[in-house]
Amino acid sequence: MNFKVKNDTFLRALxxxxxxxxxxxxxxxxxxxxxxxxxTRKRAGSFLNLCxxxxxxxxxxxxxxxxxxxxxxxxxxxILTIPDAMGLGLYFAEGEGPKFERPLRTEAEIKALAxxxxxxxxxxxTDAVSQIRxxxxxxxxxxxxxxxxxxxxxxxxxxGSSDDYAKVKTLMYKxxxxxxxxxxxxxxxxxxxxxxxxxxxAQAVMIFDSWGGALSHAAYHExxxxxxxxILAGVTKEKDGVRIPSIVFTKGGGLWIESIANSGxxxxxxxxxxxxxxxxxxxxxxxxxxxxxxxxxxxxxxxVIHNEVEKILASYGFGSGHVFNLGHxxxxxxxxxxxxxxxxxxxxxxxxxH
Amino acid sequence: MNFKVKNDTFLRALxxxxxxxxxxxxxxxxxxxxxxxxxTRKRAGSFLNLCxxxxxxxxxxxxxxxxxxxxxxxxxxxILTIPDAMGLGLYFAEGEGPKFERPLRTEAEIKALAxxxxxxxxxxxTDAVSQIRxxxxxxxxxxxxxxxxxxxxxxxxxxGSSDDYAKVKTLMYKxxxxxxxxxxxxxxxxxxxxxxxxxxxAQAVMIFDSWGGALSHAAYHExxxxxxxxILAGVTKEKDGVRIPSIVFTKGGGLWIESIANSGxxxxxxxxxxxxxxxxxxxxxxxxxxxxxxxxxxxxxxxVIHNEVEKILASYGFGSGHVFNLGHxxxxxxxxxxxxxxxxxxxxxxxxxH
Numbered sequence: 001m002n003f004k005v006k007n008d009t010f011l012r013a014l015x016x017x018x019x020x021x022x023x024x025x026x027x028x029x030x031x032x033x034x035x036x037x038x039x040t041r042k043r044a045g046s047f048l049n050l051c052x053x054x055x056x057x058x059x060x061x062x063x064x065x066x067x068x069x070x071x072x073x074x075x076x077x078x079i080l081t082i083p084d085a086m087g088l089g090l091y092f093a094e095g096e097g098p099k100f101e102r103p104l105r106t107e108a109e110i111k112a113l114a115x116x117x118x119x120x121x122x123x124x125x126t127d128a129v130s131q132i133r134x135x136x137x138x139x140x141x142x143x144x145x146x147x148x149x150x151x152x153x154x155x156x157x158x159x160g161s162s163d164d165y166a167k168v169k170t171l172m173y174k175x176x177x178x179x180x181x182x183x184x185x186x187x188x189x190x191x192x193x194x195x196x197x198x199x200x201x202a203q204a205v206m207i208f209d210s211w212g213g214a215l216s217h218a219a220y221h222e223x224x225x226x227x228x229x230x231i232l233a234g235v236t237k238e239k240d241g242v243r244i245p246s247i248v249f250t251k252g253g254g255l256w257i258e259s260i261a262n263s264g265x266x267x268x269x270x271x272x273x274x275x276x277x278x279x280x281x282x283x284x285x286x287x288x289x290x291x292x293x294x295x296x297x298x299x300x301x302x303x304v305i306h307n308e309v310e311k312i313l314a315s316y317g318f319g320s321g322h323v324f325n326l327g328h329x330x331x332x333x334x335x336x337x338x339x340x341x342x343x344x345x346x347x348x349x350x351x352x353x354h
Numbered sequence: 355m356n357f358k359v360k361n362d363t364f365l366r367a368l369x370x371x372x373x374x375x376x377x378x379x380x381x382x383x384x385x386x387x388x389x390x391x392x393x394t395r396k397r398a399g400s401f402l403n404l405c406x407x408x409x410x411x412x413x414x415x416x417x418x419x420x421x422x423x424x425x426x427x428x429x430x431x432x433i434l435t436i437p438d439a440m441g442l443g444l445y446f447a448e449g450e451g452p453k454f455e456r457p458l459r460t461e462a463e464i465k466a467l468a469x470x471x472x473x474x475x476x477x478x479x480t481d482a483v484s485q486i487r488x489x490x491x492x493x494x495x496x497x498x499x500x501x502x503x504x505x506x507x508x509x510x511x512x513x514g515s516s517d518d519y520a521k522v523k524t525l526m527y528k529x530x531x532x533x534x535x536x537x538x539x540x541x542x543x544x545x546x547x548x549x550x551x552x553x554x555x556a557q558a559v560m561i562f563d564s565w566g567g568a569l570s571h572a573a574y575h576e577x578x579x580x581x582x583x584x585i586l587a588g589v590t591k592e593k594d595g596v597r598i599p600s601i602v603f604t605k606g607g608g609l610w611i612e613s614i615a616n617s618g619x620x621x622x623x624x625x626x627x628x629x630x631x632x633x634x635x636x637x638x639x640x641x642x643x644x645x646x647x648x649x650x651x652x653x654x655x656x657x658v659i660h661n662e663v664e665k666i667l668a669s670y671g672f673g674s675g676h677v678f679n680l681g682h683x684x685x686x687x688x689x690x691x692x693x694x695x696x697x698x699x700x701x702x703x704x705x706x707x708h
Contacts (some may be wrong), residue, residue: 164685169650173658216648216681217629218665254609255628274609275571294570296523304527311572327570331518 005203006138010072014204014245014267014288016321022313022350023071024343025143028329029064030076033336036063047092051078057128058135065139067336068343071323072140072204075132075197077125079147079208082189083156085121086113096160103159110178115189118196125193126200133201144202146194148209148250149186149231150224156182165214172223179223187227191234198236198244205235206247206269213252224250225259232264247290251328254279261287272327277315280322289316290323293342298326298334302341309345318353359557360492364426368558368599368621368642370675376667376704377425378697379497382683383418384430387690390417401446405432411482412489419493421690422697425677426494426558429486429551431479433501433562436543437510439475440467450514457513464532469543472550479547480554487555498556500548502563502604503540503585504578510536519568526577533577541581545588552590552598559589560601560623567606578604579613586618601644605682608633615641626681631669634676643670644677647696652680652688656695663699672707 005011009023030037040060044050051057061076080098084090089101104110116122133142147155155161157168172179194205212224228248236244248260249269260268261283270279270291279289297308309324316322324346330339359365363377385391394414398404405411415430434452438444443455458464470476487496501509509515511522526533548559566578582602590598602614603623614622615637624633624645633643651662663678670676678700684693 164650166650166653166685166687169648170653173651173654173662213627216626217632219648220627252606252627272570273567273574273606278571294523294573296518296520297527299520299524300527308527331520333520 004138005141007071007140010323011141013320013323016288019320020354021347022322022324024324024346025070025072026326026330030060031330032332033330033334034063052124054124054128054131058131061132062135068340072143073136074143075129075145080155081122081125082152082193085116088156099160104156107178110182113182113185115185118192122193126196129197129200129202141203142201143204143206144194144197145206145208146190148207148224149183149227151209151211152186153182154211183227187230190231194235198239204245209250212250220256225263229263257283275315276312280316284321288321290325292327295326295328295331298338305338305341306345310349313350313353358492359495361425361494364677365495367674367677370642373674374708375701376676376678378678378700379424379426380680380684384414385684386686387684387688388417406478408478408482408485412485415486416489422694426497427490428497429483429499434509435476435479436506436547439470442510453514458510461532464536467536467539469539472546476547480550483551483554483556495557496555497558497560498548498551499560499562500544502561502578503537503581505563505565506540507536508565537581541584544585548589552593558599563604566604574610579617583617611637629669630666634670638675642675644679646681649680649682649685652692659692659695660699664703667704667707
């Protein structure tokens with residue numbers, strides 16, 4: 001189907017077409033658990049330099065593929081490039097996570113928010129996509145990605161990470177119109193951003209809704225899912241006659257899986273709290289599922305990993321429509337050999353289900 | 355029914371018996387958002403002194419009741435009194451949350467774990483229960499509580515709070531038998547502890563499973579719910595001919611609500627992520643529900659609080675079986691007037707549903 005991709009198992013699984021085995025990749029597969037990543041990161045001087053250099057972003061994107069026979073590559077970047085492009089001034093304080101120099105604090109700041117020019121502010125991302133795609137040379141498909149508007153807005157209003165989302169939720173409850181303005185501008189930006197990634201060569205796209213699970217049922221639908229739906233409606237569905245599948249991942253979103261499956265996406269990402277067999281019963285006739293091993297399983301042994309992989313595969317059952325993944329990004333404290341054991345186990349054990 | 359309790363609305367709601375309005379209390383209602391609490395806490399010198407003094411624990415337990423017409427009191431204490439009684443050495447590093455001097459690190463330490471003598475190690479808790487019950491003089495019922503074995507084990511193995519539960523989950527996946535030993539000894543301790551609280555005067559009991567939501571579906575059932583079930587089977591069900599209702603609250607446990615409702619509890623606590631009307635459809639014929647306003651709503655205005663309360667009451671619908679509460683403990687940054695607005699709104703708006 002994708003004549004340019006030698007191994008298109010991942011893309012076929014997302015479209016629920018037959019595959020020979022269950023494909024897999026790992027969220028944050030290019031990350032600190034790999035010594036080769038740490039070496040490049042050190043050379044870059046900072047995480048942001050790494051994101052902003054297409055050469056180095058390409059290098060680290062390919063590192064996990066050189067180590068493990070993964071079925072997809074994912075653009076190395078950060079979800080916060082968008083608010084940075086909007087002028088909020090992203091920086092990383094050592095050991096403190098991402099911060100913004102100019103978080104949204106006043107009504108005037110919120111009303112001044114506008115869709116940035118993607119080419120001039122985020123060209124380094126699309127350059128990285130083109131270069132990675134070239135370097136991959138069709139080995140596996142390349143995933144582009146974005147944060148969800150709600151998740152980006154959390155950072156933009158809080159000014160960094162948060163335990164309780166007090167600032168952004170206070171805004172949401174007290175000034176819903178202002179909150180909707182932030183989300184609306186952000187969603188419009190995301191559409192252009194993802195379409196630029198697709199234009200540059202991304203073959204699938206994923207929306208990371210990392211903080212949607214912090215919302216109530218009603219607030220999730222109004223302030224997070226509605227904007228992901230708008231994005232899915234606006235994103236390029238096909239390029240050169242080839243379908244570009246989309247994945248929505250709301251961490252902690254298992255309760256809302258039916259709504260997510262109706263959002264217009266091709267696949268739903270699952271964290272490890274929901275049984276994937278139950279998820280398949282609920283929505284498997286409509287979307288593919290991606291997940292969902294607890295990343296802490298990788299702190300155990302190859303034997304335990306083998307058993308836990310088998311449990312997930314058995315729970316999903318026979319047939320296509322499953323992309324194996326962790327339920328969250330791989331921890332920096334993971335032994336790379338255990339990541340290798342995971343990849344081997346999925347490839348070996350899944351054949352009998354296809 | 356409870357002739358000793360002037361206002362037994364809370365107990366009737368837990369047993370799904372008719373009430374005139376929806377009763378409410380707030381998790382962490384005796385807490386830092388109240389200046390009178392902060393004054394007592396300061397006088398105590400430390401949080402642990404406050405927990406260990408029956409006089410001062412009684413004082414702070416009653417403070418929110420003197421301010422607001424709440425429908426239940428909850429023992430002022432901490433879930434970590436149990437591991438402390440087991441010899442792990444609980445302390446609170448200023449601004450850092452709870453810590454243990456002697457966390458469980460080795461197989462020998464785990465195997466040495468034993469059920470402590472409740473009277474000699476936790477007498478200060480049962481003394482507080484007796485004294486609070488006397489001071490309440492039948493105003494409202496008194497809730498006793500415990501942490502769940504899984505949640506206590508998280509602290510016991512991690513040595514304090516954790517973001518990713520890496521240590522305790524590694525133990526769980528690598529050495530399940532050792533994990534089960536910790537949970538088993540802890541569950542047996544909890545049974546004796548809750549029964550001592552009931553003997554001293556607790557009129558309902560609640561199990562706080564704060565970290566059950568960090569587990570996978572399978573691990574939750576095996577390592578958290580199974581031990582809460584054992585506790586529910588072992589806890590005193592009736593005292594002096596009066597039923598002692600039990601509440602199980604797994605934060606992030608909405609996906610497992612059917613299993614929780616089958617655990618032997620009378621009521622299920624809900625965080626704010628699940629719509630309470632959906633929860634009622636799933637399990638309302640079997641258990642009462644307690645919840646579930648997002649505590650950050652209290653950062654808004656009385657008008658917004660009023661509207662959000664109405665939405666929850668409307669979603670639950672007509673009839674008994676609902677105890678209103680927050681979906682998590684009230685934040686220290688809450689304006690007490692907004693807590694008052696919540697209490698007034700629930701009492702006023704709920705009458706039409708009864």
